[in-house]
Amino acid sequence: MRIASLALLVLLASPARAWRLWGEASDKKIRPVQELHDARKPLEVLAALTPDFISTLRGTDLRQAYVLKGDSLDFLGRADEALGVYQLGVKLFPKNVDLLTRQGDLLHRTGLDEQARAFYARALVFEPRHFGAQLGLAEIDRRSGFLDRSASHYEIALETLDGRADVWRSYAETLLAQRDWTTAELAIARAIKIEPKNPEGHVLTAFARRAQGDGAGALTALDAALALGVGVGARRAKALWLVEADRHAEAVSEADAILKAFPGDGAALWVRARAHLARGRYADAAADLSALAPDSRHDFTARAARLLRARYPAR
Amino acid sequence: MKFGWLALLLAAPAFASPDLSSEALLRDHLWREVRQAPAGRRPKVGLVLSAGSLRGVAHVGVIQALENAGFPIDAVAGTSMGAVVGAMYASGLPLKKIFEWTSTINVGSGNDLSSARLISLLLFDKLLSSEKTEIMLRKGLGGIRFDQTLKPFACVAMDVYTGEAIIFRDGDVAKAVRASMNLPGIFRPLEYRHRFLVDGGVVNYIPVDAAKLLGAEWTLASVTETDYTTARPENVLESLLQVIDIRGSYLSQEQRRHADFLIEPPVGDIGMFEDHRINEAIEKGVITASARLEAAKESLILASVPKLADGWGVKTK
Numbered sequence: 185m186r187i188a189s190l191a192l193l194v195l196l197a198s199p200a201r202a203w204r205l206w207g208e209a210s211d212k213k214i215r216p217v218q219e220l221h222d223a224r225k226p227l228e229v230l231a232a233l234t235p236d237f238i239s240t241l242r243g244t245d246l247r248q249a250y251v252l253k254g255d256s257l258d259f260l261g262r263a264d265e266a267l268g269v270y271q272l273g274v275k276l277f278p279k280n281v282d283l284l285t286r287q288g289d290l291l292h293r294t295g296l297d298e299q300a301r302a303f304y305a306r307a308l309v310f311e312p313r314h315f316g317a318q319l320g321l322a323e324i325d326r327r328s329g330f331l332d333r334s335a336s337h338y339e340i341a342l343e344t345l346d347g348r349a350d351v352w353r354s355y356a357e358t359l360l361a362q363r364d365w366t367t368a369e370l371a372i373a374r375a376i377k378i379e380p381k382n383p384e385g386h387v388l389t390a391f392a393r394r395a396q397g398d399g400a401g402a403l404t405a406l407d408a409a410l411a412l413g414v415g416v417g418a419r420r421a422k423a424l425w426l427v428e429a430d431r432h433a434e435a436v437s438e439a440d441a442i443l444k445a446f447p448g449d450g451a452a453l454w455v456r457a458r459a460h461l462a463r464g465r466y467a468d469a470a471a472d473l474s475a476l477a478p479d480s481r482h483d484f485t486a487r488a489a490r491l492l493r494a495r496y497p498a499r
Numbered sequence: 500m501k502f503g504w505l506a507l508l509l510a511a512p513a514f515a516s517p518d519l520s521s522e523a524l525l526r527d528h529l530w531r532e533v534r535q536a537p538a539g540r541r542p543k544v545g546l547v548l549s550a551g552s553l554r555g556v557a558h559v560g561v562i563q564a565l566e567n568a569g570f571p572i573d574a575v576a577g578t579s580m581g582a583v584v585g586a587m588y589a590s591g592l593p594l595k596k597i598f599e600w601t602s603t604i605n606v607g608s609g610n611d612l613s614s615a616r617l618i619s620l621l622l623f624d625k626l627l628s629s630e631k632t633e634i635m636l637r638k639g640l641g642g643i644r645f646d647q648t649l650k651p652f653a654c655v656a657m658d659v660y661t662g663e664a665i666i667f668r669d670g671d672v673a674k675a676v677r678a679s680m681n682l683p684g685i686f687r688p689l690e691y692r693h694r695f696l697v698d699g700g701v702v703n704y705i706p707v708d709a710a711k712l713l714g715a716e717w718t719l720a721s722v723t724e725t726d727y728t729t730a731r732p733e734n735v736l737e738s739l740l741q742v743i744d745i746r747g748s749y750l751s752q753e754q755r756r757h758a759d760f761l762i763e764p765p766v767g768d769i770g771m772f773e774d775h776r777i778n779e780a781i782e783k784g785v786i787t788a789s790a791r792l793e794a795a796k797e798s799l800i801l802a803s804v805p806k807l808a809d810g811w812g813v814k815t816k
Contacts, residue, residue: 329788387516387519418519424525451528461811466812484525484526484800488801492804
């Protein structure tokens with residue numbers, strides 16, 4: 185009796201997460217399926233979770249079955265089926281934060297942010313620091329323009345996901361949008377420390393330095409990203425930023441390198457046209473701008489090129 | 500297992516690190532040129548804030564999103580609630596203060612539209628004074644004059660005896676803003692500068708022309724019209740407002756065409772007395788403006804290219 189009372193006391197005193205983890209760890213029927221899932225075998229997971237098998241499950245095992253089935257479907261790109269599984273799971277287990285968060289994630293990824301927000305909010309009622317719900321809300325708030333709220337959600341998510349460089353980078357982007365340069369650079373540094381070979385951290389550093397007016401530092405950071413093999417995007421940025429620094433010859437050199445690989449690249453043609461204009465070579469500029477703005481194109485780049493060409497017709 | 504691998508994988512940020520596509524980078528590059536352009540090298544930007552009674556607090560959210568993005572705003576014009584928000588912003592009040600001020604708006608008690616005053620309006624058939632509105636405005640604005648605001652500011656009222664739209668650009672800001680939001684049929688026309696003034700929303704719902712008078716060459720209008728097709732007025736005041744809103748809506752069709760860019764927070768269902776929905780209106784302003792930001796930037800960039808370009812070929816001439 186005393187032992188039972190003590191166990192009950194311990195359980196009641198446990199934080200919500202401990203209770204959840206204790207409750208969810210499966211040592212029953214679901215364990216072999218969980219192992220297939222952990223081994224990243226979604227097809228095998230789906231094959232194992234037959235209706236007959238699921239009908240034999242109860243409690244934690246059943247909850248976990250819905251999670252595993254939904255995750256596997258989602259991983260295989262069958263998002264609509266995954267959503268159906270999560271919806272059913274949430275109906276059966278309305279307080280399960282994993283199911284609530286996953287349903288929120290799927291809705292968020294399809295752009296249904298307000299519906300997703302409701303599921304994340306429900307998850308946080310039961311587990312206020314749940315990393316998935318916090319991360320989902322961070323993204324939604326950032327997209328919606330609530331940058332301060334977004335930063336707060338990222339900070340809570342990072343308590344759990346502090347080893348995830350991509351989350352540190354996303355957090356840094358929110359901070360950059362808030363113009364909190366110092367904290368942004370600290371967050372980027374964390375991302376680079378976790379993934380030193382990933383060029384995206386250096387690209388972000390470049391944007392942070394440029395935003396602070398450090399053009400030379402920005403170009404250095406872009407070079408670091410290029411050295412790590414980042415794609416053509418960083419070279420485009422470099423070409424445009426060299427134009428901003430009035431270093432037209434170097435800008436043209438970068439633009440030519442891009443055009444060699446991607447003839448017709450909009451940013452590269454724009455850079456070359458700007459360099460031609462700066463040198464007074466209006467006919468060359470008009471030629472590049474004409475290539476950029478055929479009558480059939482109505483996107484932003486083409487419209488800007490047409491306006492510039494009209495200002496400097498070939499002379 | 501603490502967290503499944505897929506759980507961590509699925510919790511991936513949806514945002515790719517900076518968009519390095521050609522279009523996005525060119526936009527970013529030109530946006531920087533616009534923001535850093537000295538006076539005269541880009542169009543002067545006018546922010547236009549429409550009338551819209553309580554719905555107009557959504558303008559605060561729109562301004563917040565524009566400020567976050569570093570959107571250049573050179574002049575501000577507003578009508579009615581747009582004049583209130585615009586005056587505060589133009590006078591240099593921090594957004595946080597404006598947010599706090601608008602959050603405390605209480606339509607039903609302790610002000611010019613309290614129940615007791617409305618009952619006396621009906622009993623004695625005598626229009627009310629909007630004096631308390633001015634006192635409330637002075638708490639936020641102080642005694643600032645138009646020539647003292649941080650950004651040039653104009654607001655619009657209507658002379659009820661002549662039907663003219665009166666655009667205020669000088670004198671006492673609080674008095675002019677009071678005139679701009681002086682509801683006809685409820686409040687006595689405000690006698691000011693030999694005019695008898697009522698709410699400017701009756702004749703100039705979206706005061707693009709007022710912004711242009713301030714020198715704006717490119718205008719962004721935040722519009723908070725009512726959705727009168729769903730509103731069901733239940734009292735004298737609501738009926739009157741509904742008629743003003745419908746008239747304003749008709750008039751605004753033309754004014755919309757004169758604005759270069761429109762942001763329209765979906766606040767049409769928020770009624771005059773629903774002050775419990777103020778935060779919702781502000782949030783809708785933030786969300787709508789954030790969703791339209793890239794398009795607004797593109798529009799201003801394209802309007803700026805001809806002027807910016809004048810400097811791009813000059814150096815070797």
